[in-house]
Amino acid sequence: MSTAAQPRVMVLPFPAQGHVIPLMELSRKLVEHGFEIDFINTEFNHGRLLEALAEKGAIPGGIHMLSIPDGLGPAEDHTDIGAFVKGLPAAMSGRLEEMITSRKIKWMIADVSMSWALQLATTAGVRVALFSTYSAAVFGLRMNLPKLIEDGVLDESGNVMRHERVQVMPPVDAAEIPWVSLGSTPERRKTNVQNVLRTNRLIPLAEMIICNTFMEMEPDALALVPNALPLGPLVAPTSKPAGHFLPEDLTCLTWLDTQAPGSVIYVAFGSSGVLDATQFQELADGLALSGRPFMWVVRPKFTTGVGQDWLDAFKHRVDGKGLVVGWAPQQRVLSHPSVACFVSHCGWNSTMEGMLHGVPFVCWPYFADQFCNQSYICNVWGTGVKLCRDKQGVVTKEEIESKVARLLRDEEIKGRAAKWKHKACASIIEGGSSHQNLLELVNLVREQSYPSG
Template sequence: MAHVLLFPFPAQGHVPPFLKLAELLSRAGLFITFVNTEHAHRRFLASSPTIDRLAGLQRFRFRTIPDGLGEEDPRLFVHFLRILESLRTRSREHYRELLAPEDGHDPDGWPPVTCVVGDGMLSLALEVAEEMDVPVMLLRTSSACSVWAYYSIPKLVETGDIPFPEKADMDELVQGVAGMESFLRRRDLPGLTRHAKSVADPTLKFLMTASENLARGRALIMNTAECLESPVLSHLSSICRVIYTVGPLQTLLQNFGSCRPDQDVSNSTAASNSASLWQEDRSCLKWLDSHPNKSVVYVSFGSVTVVSREALVEFWHGLVGSGRPFLWVIRPDMVEAGDETAPAELETAARERGCLVAWAPQEEVLAHPSVGCFLTHSGWNSTLESIVAGVPMICWPFFADQQVNSRFVGEVWKVGVDMKDLCGRSVVEGMVRKVMDGGEVGEELRKSAAEMSHMVRIAAEEGGSSYTNFQKLVDHIKSLSSQKYQGSSNK
């Protein structure tokens, strides 16, 4: 019997897509062990009912391992290298025990783990499984276009685009990412490359290692659709033996068949499989109900972005100046340390023009008819959710894959505008007006967004490419299980 262990990097942008894939595999009748760090699991338990619901399924269980960091450590994602090193050095044996209990007996009487789906950014998941001869597939939670850009870093070093030369022209086209030579600028390269001062930079080394690992997995799983990233996927196929595009996962989860009679799995809505490190404030949905169709600007910079108080004020004035009502997610830790106090006028005017929440049920917000625009940090989950909902975007990327995503949104898919590296109030106001008002640009963006939404939804329907690829993925996992048992019986 196939038993899949899923191991994501313990962060907001990584765990939710892993949970969606895990539930899909559970619906397909597989045993699922989902591994979280103890700290991340406690936070998700405190804020997300999804965790409790999934834990109650017949063949679905959570297991936790320590991450080796102190209780008071903030575990900021921008310090991900330190988190990864702690996991690599202090969690190895705990992970090994989950893959194969030392006494040889599973505490629940489950079959042995026959396949690992590991986070492509978490080398530990791959390395230990390989040591124990357990087949590994890798899930990358970012876009295919950003994964290809990461993979191209050695070429970019060779062409001199990385590290950035002193006083580099940020709008100069780069030639080291195959297929993107005509539109990818230096400022559109993955944000983590901006701070590298030499080729020995630890972040560059990590990114190159993670990219090299792509070819080591039995397959690469991606939360995207062929219709969305086909040209880039053709490049990735030159280095990965098998690629399964199964996105958008939230749409596939809504569409994927009926439950097996032996599985206690209810049909899930997008909302019920939302997972967050912060408690969602659902009162904002009622606030949205009071506004006309496509009248509200939804603003969220995700789970990692940190802004200065000055930038916050500029966004604020730009939004107010646009004349549009807005729903704005402002996390408790979003403003730079020591600069947390919000301007008094922001709080006052928000009651008149906007709605401020610490965290929102984003998939439901984007699907709400009153939302007409998404001012976003361009994280891949947010980008894909906006595409599914057919909501045009204003992109203000912070770091990592977000710079690449925002360029594709504005220049390739043409479902939004790219505002990277700018946040002056006049710029914000102008961008909102351009997207929300009834001019030619706004109409074209809405048309393109609706067409793209239709395409990716079709891909996740029965007979669509993502739906079919998921079935192939399940068959592949089952075949690995059969090979393992056949191998054991032949010994």
């Protein structure tokens, strides 16, 4: 088949690493089925991605990496999500429209956090599938936000008016609703909530909602999502990372090879969580106190107020027992037989990866949908334990040591994690529910790219 005859799909992720990774994996799957993908990043992320993927063959042929400005100046912080959410539509729309026309795009897969693009695309005659980078439960909660405001749980600025458990699946506290907890200031909270209310009205323009989950994992929540198509877990083959903005330290795999099976505590907080100096040091001391081997990902700018000297001294103190790395090949770490548990911020990608590899969780959510994911892990699936803060809001070293020890003694949690691993793996192999849904998507896009007659 010539390139010209292959269906072309534009993929539009929200410009944050946790959004780029699953959409890159979906793109890879579509390329395997003969599609050409135009993958759109902001100019800033485009540069970071190409630098991190400098190794040959990390981006498969068939995926064309394109870039658009994000509207921020060179001196502004392009990693501050709150800063550019407001300006993205204005900064990107004109260039996006030109690309749709010049590249003859008929289909777009747009991140749900880029729902503003629905109007632009459908006006241009493009069919759109929305992609949910969070759970089906959180998508259902998003659609339910107007009702929560109507019921007086929140106001239209995202302020919590009634502190209560919101009975969604799974239940969460009102203050833990993603768009509330994501707002670091009242102004940002208002921007988030208003943005959801505005873009919710556009969601009926989408042909379907692609979800990075699987039917057996969220049957109740998926029933609440209009035209849901669960394709997850969308995770890259362990040999080929995609969508990461930081180079991975592969030496950690050699270190894992030297550890006993089921012995290592793996600690990673994703790409955007930040700990202050007190909390960072308490976590370090908790890991040392556990007396177990551990591997801790401390990416650049993960903490404020802790210098390299302190970190070097800590590395020296735990030498032989603990390993600190800048960024890890998470898939390969979680699938390694020496890993015993995952101390995680409970981002949705990490949650899906942990479930796929059957690793139990020690949950430490930071913001956004992570509290909902913790509720799933601890209250619904029963594959982890929750860390609690003291009166000063700190997770103490004693709490870390105690919860890790408790988790690693709990054979029931380990057994449930193993069962979920089996279900997750079964969903993505030939004949599995997510695999069947992927074929449905492929056939739909192919047919509608080349209407008969």
